[in-house]
Amino acid sequence: MTRRPRILAIAEAANPEWVSVPLVGWSLAHALRDMADVHLVTQIRNRDAIVRAGLTEGVDFTAIDSETFAKPMWKLAEKLRMGEGKGWTIVQAVNALSYPYFERLVWQQFGCAITRGDYDIVHRITPLSPTSASSLAGRCAKVGVPFVLGPLNGGVPWPEGFDDIRRAEKEFLAPLRRAYKLLPGAKATLDQASAILAGSRFTASDMPERHQGKILYLPENGIDPARFNRRARPPKGPLRASFLGRLVPYKGPDMLIEAAAPVLRAKAMVLDIIGDGPMMADLRALADRLGVTEQIIFHGWQAHDAVQDILCQSHVFAFPSIREFGGGVVLEAMALGVPPLIVDYAGPGELVDATTGIKTPIGTRAEIIEAFRAQLLALSQDPAQLHPLAEAAFQRVQDHFVWARKAEQVRAVYDWVLDGATAPKPVLL
CATH class of the missing domain: 3.40.50.2000 (Glycogen Phosphorylase B;)
Structure with a gap:
């Protein structure tokens, strides 16, 4: 595009003060601000940290209060996983059931703006898990607004011979990991997305053949040079x-x-x-x-x-x-x-x-x-x-992995979706 695209970035988990998925959601959405006009939509638990990071609520971002449903579902997940930091597939399964309420509230607040064309693209950054279907994909398709999904990652099988570790991690649902494809909306989400960012080659290969032409490989993790700003200098010796x-x-x-x-x-x-x-x-x-x-x-x-x-x-x-x-x-x-x-x-x-x-x-x-x-x-x-x-x-x-470079890669995807330019080539294959 000759002008900066207007992006509604959906990142239910986006927090500059946390780690893992929330930090990925925040880092990518924030880096994209140098490439596009981005309005971030996130969950209310992230509001204070985002304000401390310098963004203005209502202008730069919107916090959606889905706690009525999210809080009890999180408590359920914690109870089912039977141990802090374990049972990740259980958490993802519960999230897949609770997340649609968040998107429903997003549409209630932004549906009119999306419909009248205030945004060129709706990009759902998090959840990263492919188990979370998106009703926004279909709603955007109906009004002609491209929907970008991802990066998606997850579902990597446990390697053979480590069932004892899988059980110790309370990963009882891992053998049923492919069952998410049977959940309502899973097929439609992939069908209606304009582009799908796959965070791993496994995730890309695990998607139906008919979607391979719109899947682009983009590992979800990145590096903030301000946080990692030194060079190793190991001492002499062993x-x-x-x-x-x-x-x-x-x-x-x-x-x-x-x-x-x-x-x-x-x-x-x-x-x-x-x-x-x-x-x-x-x-x-x-x-x-x-x-x-x-x-x-x-x-x-x-x-x-x-x-x-x-x-x-x-x-x-x-x-x-x-x-x-x-x-x-x-x-x-x-x-x-x-x-x-x-x-x-x-x-x-x-x-x-x-x-x-x-x-x-x-x-x-x-x-x-x-x-x-x-x-x-x-x-x-x-x-x-x-x-x-x-x-x-x-x-x-x-x-390839500082957030500014990753934002450039995503901007190339936006141009591809909007202008029909040549599909970006994965730089890490």
Whole structure:
């Protein structure tokens, strides 16, 4: 377009002070303000944080009060998931049932403006989950306003051989993950969307063949250069590796300690574990049992600035998680120039290539431990081999994953939808 497009950005979860999905929703919607005239529509729980970020309610954004339905449904989800931070598929299933009320209120407030053409595009950014159908897609189609959906991500199958971890995470609904396609509105949402942003190749491949021509690959995670503004400078001495994440089984901190044990005992490596969670006591006991306590620093939960300080001391980011949809922490390490060592599965496997990090095949627990052990041993003997990976990892983030670059990619999608321009080519295939 010759003028800036007018975008009604729907992001039920959008909060600059939170992490995960709310931070993605906020970051993308906010970055798009440099590319388009954006009015953000979000849930009322995000209002105060957005005001503190400098936006004006009623001008820059609108907060929708859907608490009448959202609050009791959230309490239900918390009760069903039987443990804080677990049962993610249960939460998504409940959200898929409660979210339509939010969109109903959005249409009540903005339906007339959409109908008379006040917005060139309606873009639903969050929920990221493909399980949440959208009534707005059909309403926009009826009045001739393009509807952009996504980025969507999720539904990655649990790898074989890890059913014990799946059960420990209360992921009882995971085997039924494809059932969401039978929910009312799921098919119509995809049919009526003008463009679909897929946050992962798996999500793109899991959608019907008839929609492939309007699906574009755009990983949902991004980096704010103001938050990640340093470069790693690991000190001389033994290999320094770091792990960042919630201390739960599927992220593999215990596998990492077992893999690193021989290198740690030889005093050829120091391991920083950043994060907290239900495994903390067991991980400390494991380190003691393996005789590597002196070589591991358990930092616990750390504020963002402190996380940067620790990561910037690292030669490598060691992250043997077996099921990450997005892998945001991998990007965070890369943004600091810390190359990742990861399991080649789901999100991290798509973010990392041979020029920016090291990927080990998905396999059994024993196979992952052995693969990580071999890599850590080799790196401890020659940390210099990480230098070109560190530079390439940093540059990859700058080229494709800072929020300004991602906003440019989305703007290209808007132009494609509005003007029939050539479909944007995925830059990360």
